Amino acid sequence: MAPAPTGAPAPTGAPAPADPPAPADVAVPPAPGEEAAPPGPPTFRDRLGKARSLFGGVVTSLRARGGVDAATWEQLEEALIRADVGVGATERVLARLRERVAAREVAGGEQLVQALRQDLVALLSGMPAPGANGGRRPPAPADRSLRFAGASGRPDVWLFVGVNGVGKTTTIGKVARQQVALGRSVLLAAADTFRAAAGDQLATWAERTGAEIVRGTEGGDPSAVVFDAVQRAAARGNDLVLADTAGRLHTKVNLVEELRKIRRVADRDPGHVSEVLLVLDATTGQNGLAQARTFTEAVDVTGVVLTKLDGTAKGGVVIGIQQHVGVPVKLVGLGEGPDDLVPFDPEAFVDALLAG
């Protein structure tokens, strides 16, 4: 392997920060929200629109009904529960809505659905829903940008964590492609040294995307792989290290401990961890909340990547995750193609959620 495929340590394609030695941990992203979007590919809304008609069954039948009755509430509850929003969150959302109906702020099926939609979007945005007098948490608007400081000689590290089989390696492959397209010099750290052939899988992605890769031995120490990757990235002027980790159930204390160590090592000079992304399978039910809680506690998760939203699952558990754990969804996987990883759009997500 020759010095580096990237000619110069290109200071990012997007509107580059004028001051290179920005030491701030919370760097303002070049172009908030849109920055991860590759040029031209389908948007979240386009994608979801194909699979599900907007607002589908629930909305149409409620619109037809006009007045709000017991059956209406049941229908709304059903839609939310079927979307994996969970009993607790569903009850809370609907209780608030009931109050508003009682106070005659909301009348009729149409307004009701609009109100519910707003409430859910607000919840997903980390804001107390309208009408809620003071949420239990102070409002912290969800920041969905992928943080990247881009300080020269100090590679940003994005760590990908999650339980087994959620699609961490595939997600890294897709993120790598997008980041390379943005002109960043990306290095993949194959720190999943546990699962058989996980390194090979990531190597395939490195080849496809033109990113570099640092691998360890199977069964080796994942922290060592991350350490090597950061050192290598700093030495060669890579901007960004994407670190894959072995899938681990959040209940395995020792493995969560191992993850903590990986994060510590990655954050050690010259590296610094600017994103810890929890990859979550959209088919996951209420256990997703426990996953988010434990991983956040252990490695301070900064965002959720919701994968496999291209099937029939709706991933409603992220509402509870935003509300209880305060971690926003940043990216969504809408298909198997490399460009099917897109920025999260709460409104489109809620529309799809309520679609029958």
Place this chain on the structure above:
Amino acid sequence: MCPGSLSFHMFDALSERLERVAGRLRSRGRLSEADLDEALREIRSALLEADVELGVVRRFVDSVRQRCAGEALSRSLTPAQQVIRSVHEELTRVLGGETLKLTYAPRPPTVVVLAGLQGSGKTTAAAKLAAWWKHQGRNPLLVGADLQRPAAVEQLRILGRQAGVRVYSEPTDPVAVASAGLEEARRLGRDLCIVDTAGRLAIDEELMDEVRRIAAVTQPHYTFLVVDAMTGQDAVATATAFHQALDLDGVILTKLDGDARGGAALSVKEVVGRPIVFASTGERLGDFDLFHPDRMADRILGMGDVLTLIEQAERAMDRDAVEKSATRLMEGRFTLEDFLEQLQQVKKLGSLGGVLKLLPGVSRELRQAAGQVDDRELDRVAAIIRSMTPAERHDPSILDGSRRVRVARGSGRTTQEVNALLKQFREMQKMMKGGAGGMTAPAGLGRLGGLLGGRGGPPAAGLQELLSGAADGGRSPGAPRQLLQGVKTGADELAGSGLRPGAKGGARNKKKKGGRVTPPKAR
């Protein structure tokens, strides 16, 4: 509902919630329509929180209602107990039904095809299945027909090597590989041929057609759907679609080693009507076994996997050894040698955390604390004892300063740790002598907890309390076996009354039952 406790509620076991309802029911002594409604609402919520699909929940709750309504109230059980028992029975019935009796093709090989969503664990399950059959004396061939995910075949090859099972695959096309794999199995005279396929979405027509064609060319005797235990409401849609395409014979449930309640098991069983055959419970190849519906029922209801523990214990415990040390214990002749023996027995049960996880009524916090107790503590204590001479083990009082330094050095521990062990052991002996012969002999395991707590961390302290509590309850003196006796008694009780044995022995529960004349608010 008070908002502060909401997040707590989510993790409450159904049994605990029903007990709360039961508290109110008991005082009235009769099961009215309204009481039943309230209890059923709790059941509904609990099942939904366990990710059982909504439609399945509705049908389930209805059948429980009918069951309860049909039952006379003149039974010896309290109304609440009656409801809980009905729920448990109904759940076991639905989850179980008929089990799949695995038979083998008269003309081998018996062909097994695995299908499922991406990430459900097919490749790992395929290898585990092969290892399981190999353990049964069979001779399987693994066929890697997942040519889609990068390195999936490589993963299967590595796992196959670990299991000592040959893997066949070609970089051609999945249907061709499956067909050629079957030929290969015939040629090699294998009696089983296990085909791993690529993960696919149920709504992906093209890929569903591909797996259909794989089934067509291999004519599988068994087609299993691999389902992630953490799956939510979508489990039904997925299972239905796969069943329509492939006419499933059964289900393999994976990732049961997490804390998901696994309601998906119930959903899938209900809509597919085929049994859950295998369950995968860990990351190692051996963590795979036949599925037990009654245990899953306990899990969904949050009742702990009591039976598994008992079975594990029965398998692992060397009865003679335990009996011998128990006798010596009762006679006050318990030495460090015996203690070492006990440690070995406990270790055979598996990790301490694992054992505690299986006990019913162990709270989430305690279970987590148990997970934090390093099982290597057991090894460290054992190392210290092993570094003593036989004479020292029989009579620790001869261990003077220089001997202790030697023991510490020999075991790689500090002198302080040696001292702590000896001190705790002395106390343990003292207590045993004091209580010898009576029912009050302190629990060996409880003391063990104390020994492990030598470092003084709060989790270990909680563990100690738990261990003594679990082994106590006024009926189970000392020794692991007695602990299990306690569990067994608890399990019998559970079976009899449908009530969960208390986490900290009978005392707390008794108080609760007896003392609950007026609602706590009245004070």
